Amino acid sequence: VKRVRHVSGFHLDGTTCDGRPYDWFICALGYELRATHAASQIGVSANNRVAIGFDYHHCGRLAENKKWFEDRGFFEWTDELKSDWNPPFLSDETFKAMVFWLVERIWLNPPDLMPRLCVDISCFSMVRLASLLEALVCCTSKGGFTVDFVYSSGTGYDGHREPSQIEIAGPVTDRYAGWTVEPDLPVNAVFGLGLEYDKAVGAIELLNPADAFAFAIGACCRVGNCSATQESGRIRSI
Amino acid sequence: MPRWNRSLSLEVADAFQRDVRVPTFGSLKSALSKWLGEGVRAGSASPKCPENVQQDALARSGLLRLDLSRSPTLVIDCFESICGIAHSRWALLFDELELAPPVIVKELTRLVRSTDPRLLFKLSVSPYISDTTEIDSLFRARLVDGVAVKHDTSSEDIPPAQEHEDFDAIRLWSPYKKSGEEFCEQLANSVIRKKGFSGSTIDSILGGSAFDEPDTKTVRIGGAYAPGSAHYVRMDSLASFDASFRSYLSRKGIDLQKSVDREDDRARTLRKVQGIVIIREAFRKESGRRSRKNPKLYSGVKVFYAISESNPRLIIGLLNQMLGDVDPSTKTVRVEPSKQAAVYASATARFLAYLRTIPSPKIRPQGDSRGLLELVSKIGRFIFDEVVTRPFSDDPHTSFIVDSGTPSDLQEALQRAVNAGAIIWVPGQDDVTLLTSVKGKRFRLSYLLAPSFRLPLQLGRATSLDLILRSLYAEDNVLPYEDDEQ
Numbered sequence A: 001v002k003r004v005r006h007v008s009g010f011h012l013d014g015t016t017c018d019g020r021p022y023d024w025f026i027c028a029l030g031y032e033l034r035a036t037h038a039a040s041q042i043g044v045s046a047n048n049r050v051a052i053g054f055d056y057h058h059c060g061r062l063a064e065n066k067k068w069f070e071d072r073g074f075f076e077w078t079d080e081l082k083s084d085w086n087p088p089f090l091s092d093e094t095f096k097a098m099v100f101w102l103v104e105r106i107w108l109n110p111p112d113l114m115p116r117l118c119v120d121i122s123c124f125s126m127v128r129l130a131s132l133l134e135a136l137v138c139c140t141s142k143g144g145f146t147v148d149f150v151y152s153s154g155t156g157y158d159g160h161r162e163p164s165q166i167e168i169a170g171p172v173t174d175r176y177a178g179w180t181v182e183p184d185l186p187v188n189a190v191f192g193l194g195l196e197y198d199k200a201v202g203a204i205e206l207l208n209p210a211d212a213f214a215f216a217i218g219a220c221c222r223v224g225n226c227s228a229t230q231e232s233g234r235i236r237s238i
Numbered sequence B: 001m002p003r004w005n006r007s008l009s010l011e012v013a014d015a016f017q018r019d020v021r022v023p024t025f026g027s028l029k030s031a032l033s034k035w036l037g038e039g040v041r042a043g044s045a046s047p048k049c050p051e052n053v054q055q056d057a058l059a060r061s062g063l064l065r066l067d068l069s070r071s072p073t074l075v076i077d078c079f080e081s082i083c084g085i086a087h088s089r090w091a092l093l094f095d096e097l098e099l100a101p102p103v104i105v106k107e108l109t110r111l112v113r114s115t116d117p118r119l120l121f122k123l124s125v126s127p128y129i130s131d132t133t134e135i136d137s138l139f140r141a142r143l144v145d146g147v148a149v150k151h152d153t154s155s156e157d158i159p160p161a162q163e164h165e166d167f168d169a170i171r172l173w174s175p176y177k178k179s180g181e182e183f184c185e186q187l188a189n190s191v192i193r194k195k196g197f198s199g200s201t202i203d204s205i206l207g208g209s210a211f212d213e214p215d216t217k218t219v220r221i222g223g224a225y226a227p228g229s230a231h232y233v234r235m236d237s238l239a240s241f242d243a244s245f246r247s248y249l250s251r252k253g254i255d256l257q258k259s260v261d262r263e264d265d266r267a268r269t270l271r272k273v274q275g276i277v278i279i280r281e282a283f284r285k286e287s288g289r290r291s292r293k294n295p296k297l298y299s300g301v302k303v304f305y306a307i308s309e310s311n312p313r314l315i316i317g318l319l320n321q322m323l324g325d326v327d328p329s330t331k332t333v334r335v336e337p338s339k340q341a342a343v344y345a346s347a348t349a350r351f352l353a354y355l356r357t358i359p360s361p362k363i364r365p366q367g368d369s370r371g372l373l374e375l376v377s378k379i380g381r382f383i384f385d386e387v388v389t390r391p392f393s394d395d396p397h398t399s400f401i402v403d404s405g406t407p408s409d410l411q412e413a414l415q416r417a418v419n420a421g422a423i424i425w426v427p428g429q430d431d432v433t434l435l436t437s438v439k440g441k442r443f444r445l446s447y448l449l450a451p452s453f454r455l456p457l458q459l460g461r462a463t464s465l466d467l468i469l470r471s472l473y474a475e476d477n478v479l480p481y482e483d484d485e486q
Helices: A033-041 A062-071 A076-080 A092-108 A126-142 A199-207 A227-237 B002-015 B025-043 B051-061 B070-083 B102-113 B134-139 B177-194 B202-206 B216-220 B230-241 B243-251 B265-283 B301-308 B312-323 B337-357 B371-389 B408-420 B447-453 B465-475
Strands: A024-029 A048-054 A116-120 A146-150 A188-192 A211-215 B090-094 B119-123 B142-144 B147-149 B397-401 B423-425 B442-445 B461-464
Touching (some): A024 A092, A033 A062, A048 A092, A092 A126, A188 A199, B002 B070, B025 B051, B102 B134, B177 B312, B230 B243, B301 B337, B337 B447, B461 B465
Parallel strands (some): A024 A048, A024 A116, A116 A146
Antiparallel strands (some): B142 B147, B423 B442
């Protein structure tokens, strides 16, 4: 570890740093209790609210969460979607089309100032996060957005020492694959330490980067048995 | 050299029709890099650029007209004409060829057969290669009625390259410990010199090991296994709590209390079981398994050679860890056994984490499967039981053969384990250069895993992998995998 920088936390109260409410709040309609947490703190005061469900994993608190979002206007966007997309429960493919449609729509009637988005990533899958980032990046040519990403950590992580095996590894979508124009440059890695035992250490060994930048959970965000903090210690020893 | 700099850079730039701002190698490199960058950019998909425009740009760049062998010979011609040095050989290294596009591999197939005699090709591939790839066709001559025919993955009529005539195969791994020691020693000493430890060698820094065989002279005078010697103490200790070892000694007519006065059967027997005794004595006790963390017995130069598995990256990495905080001006540099063992434990833990990261198909249908790590752990546990838990054997199973009926998912996991370096192929005399199927082949676990699974650093008898997995999964009351339909 060559450099350690501590990033202090800040309090989110439903407004951006300039005191205005968000223009858009985007989150996932998941089956966990935390699916509505950021929405209740931040989303309800946004000018436009969007909750998007999955076409799988219909279990847990999904019905209660759906009603909660419905009562607070998080599904108004569905009226404008194609009915065969089966909103609000979209497949991963229609989700991608939908977020591209959404960012285009934001730019049809842009606010006076740069649009301000808040995305709650707590219940989004990796593929959906990638699709969302793709859509946002593609719109930078139009002027861009201000985006805050928020995350509510779940309870009950126990830093299981035997995480499930990885069955597929590779670029999450085609947008993140390809060749570099400067192949002789060394590889640098940016990664989060996460909560799963050995994943970050294994990724470093696999990639063998010339330099690595890690995001570690600080003392204020510890959960479970602090496996991420332990992982942080192991990374430091490499 | 500086006087050649100007004219050589101009000649090469002219040969490739590039403009250099200043006639230097640096400027030449910039011009060539810029050219390459244009080509890569033109060939990269971009939503902002229509495909036909990209294709035109790529065609105009001229990169597609470059020839794999003609381009280097152009530069060599320039060098020879300007520097006056001729008849030298120029080596081209193609690393990780298993990742290369088929078109490049196909071109290399042609070049290995026939090329400019000044060029020497070094092609590096991982040990396992699928038998449906171009790279396999490059190396594998198939014999039909005694005549070599090309592997049928290409429509072009190029005869296959012949080993010893067109190429020599060098296996870069060492299935047997001794075969890699010379390379490890040379590389380690080179690293040590570069670090500024001029008066030290890998031997003097790491010292001897418990696994070292006593030299012939010591055995001859009866010192190696005589009462009081280190080897005697271990064997006597094991005999004190291991009835099966006592029986073994009795069957062999060996009384440890009697010293040896010449090289005889007794000394040979004890030398043969020495590695097993060390592990068994360290990790077994009468009523079960002894738990020792980070035992110092994994230390010494021979252990370093074995654990590093002739892997340059690992050799350099281990030395960096061991010598990182040592002042090069120190007169007598010595890394303590406890520190050596700690470095190996750390390296092994990272390697296990790496194995977790490698994607793998599920190797059993029931319960949670942990992929490569689970497979490797099962094999490690079996070998540990063979060496430590079960009744003493002077030739325990420490290697395995993959059965012909092994399911495809398990084969795939094994192939990945081979290429990850977790299991090491032990080729037989009749085996071909490349491993294109794991079925029927013999393997051992990497010695890098020995400290974690508490295993000896020696290659022993082979048993069936099916037998290993069935016996261990039976303890968990699950099948290792579903039997293939007959």
